[in-house]
Amino acid sequence: MRVLIVDDEAWARRRIRSLLEREPDVEIAGECDGGAAAATAIAELSPDLVFLDVQMPDMDGFEALAALPPETLPSVIFVTAFDKYAVRAFEADALDYLLKPFEDSRFQAALDRARRQEGDRGQALAAGIERLLARLPEEKRRLRRIVVRSGGRVVFIKTADVEWLEASGNYITLHVGGEQHLVRETMNRMEPKLDPEQFLRVHRSAIVNLDFVKHLDPWFQGELTLSLTTGARVTVGRSYVDRLRRMLQNSVD
Template identity: 50%
Template sequence: MSAPLRVLIVDDERLARERLKDLLAEAGDMQLVGECRNGNEAIAAIDAERPDLVLLDVQMPGPDGFGVLRALPPESPPAVIFVTAHRDFAVQAFEANALDYLLKPFDRERFRQSLARARDRRKALASPLDTELLARLEALTRRPPHEPERYVTRLVARVGWRMRFLQVEDIDYLTAEGNYVSVQVGKQSHLTRETLSALEAKLDPKQFLRAHRSFIVRLDRIEEVEPLPPGEYVFVLRDGTRLTSGRSYRAQVQRALELPT
């Protein structure tokens, strides 16, 4: 049997935490590693416990749920299921690569469906592709040798036990998930077994911009740019997604977008 999923509960309401604990106890492969009442406790607990899954409220004292996510390092983040009574944050939650969005009140079956997503995610991360097959598939993503460009035109991603080709022209942005990368294509995200730095070297810099240590964005998806005082920029994409660049990437953002220095 595989090790249980280590779960952290974050909710400022005691009764909500108790119900989540009762529901987790009904699943035989979940291990509760802690519970938190506010955002500051959550950030500290995630850093200390390194849970596989966080059941995260949105509105609570201190940093809210999205503030908790922003405070976490991009390396090996836990899976997150938002559990909230507020329906207005669903789009923002999925933009933050949340695994699911549970709207209170929910029933047992809906909760089981969320846990099933967490199990599927771990299977996808823990089950490497056949090495020879992956090498052949990756070779297919490159241009023919007679063409001068060395950049890929397709990426290989995991979809359960299957493999899917993602056309580079369809990609909106890519975000780091430890030794994996989440590739956003429209409303869907796919995991590919590479680091963000490795993919950066494979993507055409005329089409893609590394603007943060945790994300790469496709240039023609950027609709608006909002400068921030510390030297950062907020990118507003065509679909409304907002991504904030890192300060150390200021110069290359300005070059790529031809912004004033």
């Protein structure tokens, strides 16, 4: 079993490392001291299990998970010192967690459970984590970075840099600075994770970043389109016209 250790404090990582070193079947895949590093490491190393600290200054544990495509999520044991809110969420979704400080026996129990689940992790766990993320307060749920694979490399894309998102089957194409990145995600799942002040669904298969909207072209060839500062044109769906108008109205007021 390959395990990744994530905590912003070296001593806390050492504690987990020393406990894991006793386990013959465990291989320590790596250590990360922050959420962003953790998301990259999960995408690159695809570990079987992650010990994930919840509170970290750069990007918290939930955010790191939200940045990853659901089907790449490993088994996760959350580690937290004091967060009543998170603990309630873990309990509700039967996700495993450790409260700092923890004893060897408690650690052992969590590890054993993860071992048993190793076979059928994935689906159930991904669903659990998704429900957990959905239950978090809005601002914690916001996606600030998206992890994509590009030519065998793992790339972090700042959500704010994404000009627009286009659905293509079970995937979404992110248009960023002249490049296109494919993420395995659906529009309906992506939309609520984006900041509604900045991103707007304008079509069944398009979400635009309002920071990149240049102007609205009235019924260009029978259809309403948005011109982006990058020169791209995005079609506005008929059922989204009213919402867009209202949004633009508000930004004028």
